[in-house]
Amino acid sequence: MTTTTATTTGAGTKGFRRAGARTPRGRSEQRSAWAMAAPALIGLFLFLGIPALLALGLSFTNARLISPEGPSFVGVDNYARAFTNDPSFVRSLLNTFYFAAVVVPVQAGLGLVLALLVNQKVRGVNIFRTIFFLPVVTSMVVVSILWTFMYQETGLVNSMLSRLTGGAFEGVAWLQEPATAMPAIMVLSVWQGVGFHMIIWLAGLQTIPEELYEAAGMDGANLWQQFRHVTWPGLRPTLVFVAVTITIAAFGLFVQIDVMTRGGPLDSTTTIIFHAVRKGFREQEVGYGAALSLIFFVLVLIVSLIQRRLTQEK
Amino acid sequence: MGSRTRVRGRAPRSVLVTLAVGASVVLAGCGADTGTADGPTEITMWSHSAGNPAELEVINRIIADFNASQDEYVVDAEFFPQGAYNDAIVAAATADDLPCLLDMDGPVMPNWAWAEVITPLDLPEELTDQFLPSTVGEWEGEIYSIGYWDAALSVLARRSILEDNGIRIPTMERPWSLEEFDEALVTLKEAGFEYAIDMGVADTGEWWAYAYSPLLQSFGGDLIDRDTFLSADAVLNGPEAVAFGEWFHSLFERELASRTPTAGRQDFPLGNVALSWNGNWSAPAAFEAFGDDVLFLPPPDFGAGPKIGGASWQWGASANCDAVEGARDYIEFSLAPEYIAEFSNLTGLIPATEEAAALTDNYAEGGPLAQMLDYSREYALIRPPTPAYAVISSVFEKTLQDVMNGADVQGSLDRAVDQIDFNIETNNGYGF
Numbered sequence: 001m002t003t004t005t006a007t008t009t010g011a012g013t014k015g016f017r018r019a020g021a022r023t024p025r026g027r028s029e030q031r032s033a034w035a036m037a038a039p040a041l042i043g044l045f046l047f048l049g050i051p052a053l054l055a056l057g058l059s060f061t062n063a064r065l066i067s068p069e070g071p072s073f074v075g076v077d078n079y080a081r082a083f084t085n086d087p088s089f090v091r092s093l094l095n096t097f098y099f100a101a102v103v104v105p106v107q108a109g110l111g112l113v114l115a116l117l118v119n120q121k122v123r124g125v126n127i128f129r130t131i132f133f134l135p136v137v138t139s140m141v142v143v144s145i146l147w148t149f150m151y152q153e154t155g156l157v158n159s160m161l162s163r164l165t166g167g168a169f170e171g172v173a174w175l176q177e178p179a180t181a182m183p184a185i186m187v188l189s190v191w192q193g194v195g196f197h198m199i200i201w202l203a204g205l206q207t208i209p210e211e212l213y214e215a216a217g218m219d220g221a222n223l224w225q226q227f228r229h230v231t232w233p234g235l236r237p238t239l240v241f242v243a244v245t246i247t248i249a250a251f252g253l254f255v256q257i258d259v260m261t262r263g264g265p266l267d268s269t270t271t272i273i274f275h276a277v278r279k280g281f282r283e284q285e286v287g288y289g290a291a292l293s294l295i296f297f298v299l300v301l302i303v304s305l306i307q308r309r310l311t312q313e314k
Numbered sequence: 315m316g317s318r319t320r321v322r323g324r325a326p327r328s329v330l331v332t333l334a335v336g337a338s339v340v341l342a343g344c345g346a347d348t349g350t351a352d353g354p355t356e357i358t359m360w361s362h363s364a365g366n367p368a369e370l371e372v373i374n375r376i377i378a379d380f381n382a383s384q385d386e387y388v389v390d391a392e393f394f395p396q397g398a399y400n401d402a403i404v405a406a407a408t409a410d411d412l413p414c415l416l417d418m419d420g421p422v423m424p425n426w427a428w429a430e431v432i433t434p435l436d437l438p439e440e441l442t443d444q445f446l447p448s449t450v451g452e453w454e455g456e457i458y459s460i461g462y463w464d465a466a467l468s469v470l471a472r473r474s475i476l477e478d479n480g481i482r483i484p485t486m487e488r489p490w491s492l493e494e495f496d497e498a499l500v501t502l503k504e505a506g507f508e509y510a511i512d513m514g515v516a517d518t519g520e521w522w523a524y525a526y527s528p529l530l531q532s533f534g535g536d537l538i539d540r541d542t543f544l545s546a547d548a549v550l551n552g553p554e555a556v557a558f559g560e561w562f563h564s565l566f567e568r569e570l571a572s573r574t575p576t577a578g579r580q581d582f583p584l585g586n587v588a589l590s591w592n593g594n595w596s597a598p599a600a601f602e603a604f605g606d607d608v609l610f611l612p613p614p615d616f617g618a619g620p621k622i623g624g625a626s627w628q629w630g631a632s633a634n635c636d637a638v639e640g641a642r643d644y645i646e647f648s649l650a651p652e653y654i655a656e657f658s659n660l661t662g663l664i665p666a667t668e669e670a671a672a673l674t675d676n677y678a679e680g681g682p683l684a685q686m687l688d689y690s691r692e693y694a695l696i697r698p699p700t701p702a703y704a705v706i707s708s709v710f711e712k713t714l715q716d717v718m719n720g721a722d723v724q725g726s727l728d729r730a731v732d733q734i735d736f737n738i739e740t741n742n743g744y745g746f
Contacts, residue, residue: 062740066407066429069742085736087729152574176573176719262518263712265719281401283705283737284425 052297059291065284078291089292091267092275093299099186099271100250100303107190108242111197112235116227118198119205129202133195140192144259147188151175175261178268185256185269193249197242204238205231240311244304251300272296354388355637357644358413360403362627364393368660375656376648383647387640389415397519407431407632414635415644418459419520420451420625421697421707427453428701428744433633434458435642441649448624448694449666460645461628462654463663466690467525468622469511469611470582470590472604479505483609486688490614492561499570502588511589512581513571515718522711523697524623525591526562531695532616533558537706538698538734543746546706546734551727554617559714559723561616566718573718594686597662597676612689624694626663664690701744705737 059078063071082089118129135143150156151174158171174184212230221229254273257263263270263278272292280289359377363369370393377389392413394402400422406412407429418426426432434456442450442457451459476483481498484490490498499510514525527537534554538546549555565571575581582590583603590596591613600608613620629648631641654670657663658677664686665671676683697703713730717723738744 064741065404066426066431067741068428068430173573178719262715264715266716266721278708281404283708284404285705285737285740 055290055293058287059294061287062285063287063290065281065286067284071287074287078288079295081288082292082295088263088267088270089272089275092263092270092272095182095267095269096251096253096271098182099189099253100247102183102186103190103250104243104246106186107194107197107246108239110190110194111242112201114194114198115201115205116231119202129199132198135192136195138192140255141259143188143192144256147184148175148260151184176265178266181261181265181269185253185260189250189253189256193246197246200242201235201238204235208234236311240308243307243311247303247307248300251296251303272299354385355640357387357389357415357635357637357640359389359391359415360399360406360413361391361393361417362396362399362419363417364395366396366661369657372653372656372660376653380644380647384643387637387643389644403431410634412632412634414637414641415629415631417627417629418451420448420459420461420628421520421523421699421703423451423459423628423630424453424699425701425704426630427451427456427458430633432458432630433635433638435460435630435645437642437646441646444667444669446664446666446690448690448696449626449628451625451628451630453699459628459630460649460666461626462649462657462666463626463661464624464666464690464694465593465595465626465663466622466624466686466694467528467591467593467613468686468689469613470592470596470600471588471609471611472607473609474607475502475505475588476609484611484614486612486685486692489612489620492614492616495614496561499565499589500568503568503570505588507588508586509572509575509581510570510587511565511591512575512579512587513565513591514575514579515571515573515715516575516577519711520707522714523707526714527697527710528613528621528623528693528695529562529616530555530558532613532618532621533561534616534618536698537710538700538702540698543698543700543702544738544743546731550734551724551731555727556723558616559717559727562714563717563720563723567720594664594683595662597683601682610683610686612685613693620689620693621695622689622693623697624690625696700746702734702738702741706734709733 058071060073060075061071062074062077114132118125118132152158153171153173157174158169161169162171172180174180208231212234213226216226216230252273253271254277257269257271257274258277261269263274273296276289276292276296279292280286361369361373363373373391377391381388400419403412403416403418403426407426412431416432418432423432435458437457437460442460445460446464449461449464450457451461471483473483476498479498479501481501482490482494484494502510514521523537530536530550535552535558536546536549539549566573572581576584576586579590579592579596579599581587582592582596583599585603594610597608597610613622629645631638631645635641651667651670651673654665654667655673658665658670658674662676662683664683665674665677671677671687672679675681677687678684698706700706709730713726716726
């Protein structure tokens with residue numbers, strides 16, 4: 001789950017004379033800005049923009065990955081099929097929403113708690129920051145394989161729970177039961193990703209000026225009131241960033257499913273992207289897969305817009 | 315943040331850096347062209363054998379010998395891990411960037427032949443006639459692929475365990491029936507094993523169709539109607555298939571087999587289970603653990619005769635290869651009996667010709683695995699040779715996993731038939 005950070009602290013414009021874009025200096029600065037952004041923009045266009053446009057085109061055809069016949073136009077058949085003739089897809093929509101609905105608040109909230117904890121000037125706090133961040137730099141595939149072993153009936157999770165409850169808890173086959181497979185994957189996903197968002201929250205926390213806390217302390221505010229009235233409003237821009245990035249990443253859930261459960265048991269862990277990859281790539285129906293991925297794109301767009309609207313400053 | 319560099323008349327540093335990076339990327343791309351005007355033509359090869367030291371050793375030896383035996387062609391091999399290999403080939407085919415030589419899993423070959431990704435091999439008939447029929451890949455009358463070995467499935471067991479529990483040892487003339495097999499499983503479970511049999515359900519992908527569709531076929535069902543190849547109706551969701559589904563589910567429900575067996579099929583060598591549904595590639599580990607006590611039993615006859623899978627990895631040449639003649643030469647060169655025998659000795663798999671079998675330790679007359687050759691000849695039913703196979707395999711894997719986890723058998727099979735039939739229809743029957 002890597003995203004590009006786009007933090008602007010708003011305090012770095014000292015000593016930069018904005019004489020307007022029309023002056024010779026302004027124009028050549030604009031040119032150099034475009035030149036510096038050009039490689040990234042070209043890369044984005046080539047590897048994201050063009051494939052997205054191709055997918056849009058493909059989704060209206062019955063294209064196959066390899067076939068002696070070329071693709072033919074089928075209109076909105078693929079979209080109709082997705083919603084009416086593909087129970088696995090509808091299930092994958094529900095599973096994805098379920099996953100996002102739980103993981104977004106839990107991971108954001110847990111990240112904030114951890115950030116508050118490590119935001120203290122205590123000796124050795126950097127060790128904790130490192131430990132919390134370690135899962136983030138581990139490959140998700142590796143994490144998934146390890147947790148598959150841990151979730152076995154005779155695995156670590158069951159042994160630990162059994163020990164903690166003094167034997168009252170009998171082992172559960174976490175990944176083989178439809179009811180527990182998705183929660184199990186949520187736990188490991190949060191575990192892997194929370195460190196990254198802890199760091200983001202930490203950066204946000206450190207932009208809040210110390211004087212505000214001192215002033216609040218002098219006014220007699222306790223910790224909780226300080227949090228509610230000083231910290232939380234100061235974290236608003238960070239909140240927007242964290243919420244949007246977790247949501248987009250949660251909707252794109254694929255790796256854990258592919259490695260651990262392959263969509264099972266009984267379609268309880270299939271997600272939009274996994275279903276699109278299975279249909280579009282493994283079963284070679286690339287036109288249908290393109291339609292599914294476009295549905296995904298529209299969904300993510302809608303949810304992100306809603307989130308932005310909800311978190312915008314009034 | 316950093317210092318701001320002032321822009322003066324000359325080009326800013328940033329633009330120069332961008333140009334330099336862009337130029338080097340373009341040059342790197344241009345430099346990847348192979349094939350010099352003078353000197354041997356290079357033939358690229360892709361294989362799925364990465365991580366398999368036995369196969370790698372023999373393939374590299376064949377390549378070295380071939381390169382040394384003539385100066386027209388030089389074979390250059392790249393090895394992929396098996397899990398990612400099929401996807402890599404399909405992606406390369408879509409990009410028209412295939413290697414000259416490639417190996418392919420037998421049942422996938424019709425899909426690639428139909429898509430004109432590979433080209434017929436034009437091998438002499440006297441040569442191909444010597445090969446086990448399941449090792450020769452045919453599509454519409456042309457041979458597109460040929461393999462050095464075949465793999466057979468079998469029930470691994472230990473003679474001492476069976477005798478101690480009073481279970482009859484089956485033979486090819488008198489295999490176990492469904493009732494006998496089921497009774498044996500229950501007896502073994504009660505004898506104290508963690509599970510009676512390791513069915514190997516932890517593996518994913520093609521294994522499911524390869525290992526479990528023969529059981530379906532032995533019950534009397536099938537993956538697709540082999541008369542028309544246009545529909546799976548009545549064979550995949552008929553009463554025989556439902557009977558298979560329910561029996562398969564009951565194995566796990568009655569705890570005769572585990573849903574999460576130990577990785578690497580270790581349960582049998584470790585003694586956790588009494589039986590194992592596995593192939594002859596597991597022979598080396600089994601012999602190492604139990605020596606002469608190991609038995610490779612014929613599969614049970616569930617009603618329509620014992621059935622096992624057939625057709626393993628085979629070699630072919632891609633259609634857009636510049637040096638097709640060289641690719642064909644290499645393949646013919648590699649079919650020599652000593653190479654086939656060497657593959658068999660190192661991997662434990664069945665050699666594709668009788669001549670090679672005589673040269674091996676395990677499969678020569680009276681060898682410890684010689685009966686596997688008979689199983690392959692008598693029981694092997696290749697997976698359906700149709701371009702729809704990629705979908706059939708994926709759908710079957712998912713359906714059977716759902717059945718294992720308790721889904722309604724008839725409903726799941728009906729949905730599987732719907733998906734397969736839909737795919738065949740939207741592809742105009744794949745030319746059938």
